[in-house]
Amino acid sequence: MAFQRSVSVNILTIAGCVTIAYYIRTWFPAGQIEKSILEYPKESLVNFTQYAIKYRYIAEEHTIVTDDGYILSVFRIQNKKCEGRTHQPPVMLMHGLTQSSDTFLDAGPNAGLAYLLADACYDIWVGNQRGNYYARRHVILDPDKDPTFWNFSFDEMGYYDVPAMIDYVLDHTGYKKLNYIGYSQGDAVFIIMCSERPDYCSKVHGHISLSPASRLMNTKSLYMRSVCITVSKLETLLAGFGINEVFSIGAFMQILIEIICKCETITEPIAGTLISGVLDAYHTGSITSETLHRMSSHFPSGTSLHNLAHYGQTMQNDRFQKFDYGETRNLIKYGSKEPPTYNISLVTPPTVLLYSRNDNLVDKEDLDWFIDKLPNLLEIEEIADPMFNHLDIVYSQYGKELVFPFVCRNLQRFSVPKNESRWV
Incomplete structure (x- = not known):
């Protein structure tokens, strides 16, 4: 019954989105939306480096x-302005599900975490x-032709992607360790x-965990539950129809969000509700129309069907574990009928954790389960605003007052005096 209700919610949500898109296109003449009412801000047409350089960073x-x-x-x-005064060691920031590096710039130079940390000379x-869309390439596989490219979930991101990035940063900068800030899926892969x-x-000196997405059994977001659980049930069928990439740039959901966010008269009442209230918990006015404009051209930014299926599994059991292929394939792949669980006790770097009470994606009960297993947790802080939700952590205009101080204070804790050379 619960699954049927979940599927019904998913179908109704999709139907509602289609209706909204239809009426927007009906109200405004073809071709006029992008030219006038939905005129793109310059930021929506540039990449990360161009965003940053625009504001003189x-x-x-x-690669x-x-x-x-x-x-x-x-x-x-x-x-x-920080040339010669940069704190040691380097800091790695990692985004969440269907996001990209641009996530940490979207709130603008007054609230975007990457800007604020750069201003603090990190x-x-x-x-x-x-x-x-920044990681849609392979040395052999073509993502548009080879379904094998999309045969990954957060399992592979944690095993391959994060280590490769850590190695590169350390090799490039000459340090032996770095500090790591993970948001949502970006912390799960850590x-x-x-x-x-x-x-x-x-190789990690200090670990800052922002609303970490590990076990998600109690996720309250009806939209995320319905989508992920539906995909976990129907993955084989959907893949058989050639659906391997989901929520990509140019796909229906991204275009819908972009259309709505570019329309000044409805940006905050509709786009804010669609992005915040549907995906997460409501927090009116926290994400500004300017931020919605910036993020709409690249959010969601794409992931694999297989990854969503893995999230669907995570929402249906009380373990944080590898992908469950069924008993027969599990025996072949893992040597056991059940997929192995991840050993959280091996997260040994000093860890601090920030969370929000009004988070409909990472529920407090799941968070407490995770916290109990961390071996080296130094500090836990709840964001003071009781309405602050999951997406607010990276997109809110209040990030400078409610997120940045915690992050900056703990980076200072994990930083090393300059006279200690590059050994950290």
Whole structure:
């Protein structure tokens, strides 16, 4: 019964989105939306480095290749005024599900976490996980022709992507360790890396966890539950129809969000509700229309059907575990009938954790389950605003007052005096 209700909600949501898109196109003459009412701000047409340079930051794009052949872009951002005064060691920022490195710039220079940290004179490296538009390449596989490209979930992101990025940053900067800030899925993949490849976990000096998405059994978002659980039930069928990539740039959901967000008269009442209230919990006015404009051209930014199916599994059991292929395939792949669980006790770097009470994606009960298993947790902080939700952590106009102080204070804790050379 619960699953049937979930599927019904999913169908109704899709039907509602189609209706909204139809009426927007009906109200405004064809071709006039993009030219006038939905005129694109310049920021929506540029990439990470162009975003940053526009506001007079130093930005670089770097390309890395994972051990299994995925090609990922990693961006570096620094404030020109901090030349020669940058804190040690470098800092890696990692985005959440269907997001990209741009997530940390979308709130603008007064609230975007990458900007704020660069202003505080940190050497910031912002990663991308396989499947988004900055990480949609492979040395052999063509994502448009080879379904095998999309045969990944957050399992592979944690095992391959994060270690490859850590190696690159350390090799490029000459440091032995870095500080890691993970948001949502960006923190889940860090946990997976520590569980599966603890030698890489030892390359992290300090770990800042922002609303970590590990076990999600109690996720309250009806939309996310319905989509992910439906996909987990129907993955084989959908893949048989050639659906392997989901929520990509140019796909229905991204175009719908872009259309709505570019229409000034309905941006906050409709787009704010669609992005915040449907995906998460309501927090009116927290995400500004300017931020919605910026993010709409690249959010959602893409992932694999298989990844959503894995999230669907996570929402249906009380473990944080590898993908469940069924008893027969599990025996072949893992040597056991059940998929192995991730060993959170191996997350050994000093850890601090920030969460919001009004989070409909990472529920407090699941968070407490995760916290109980962390071996080196130094600090937990709940965001003071009781209405602050999951998406607010990266998109809210109040991030400078409610998120940045916690992050900056703890980066200072994990930083090393300059006279200690590059040993950290």
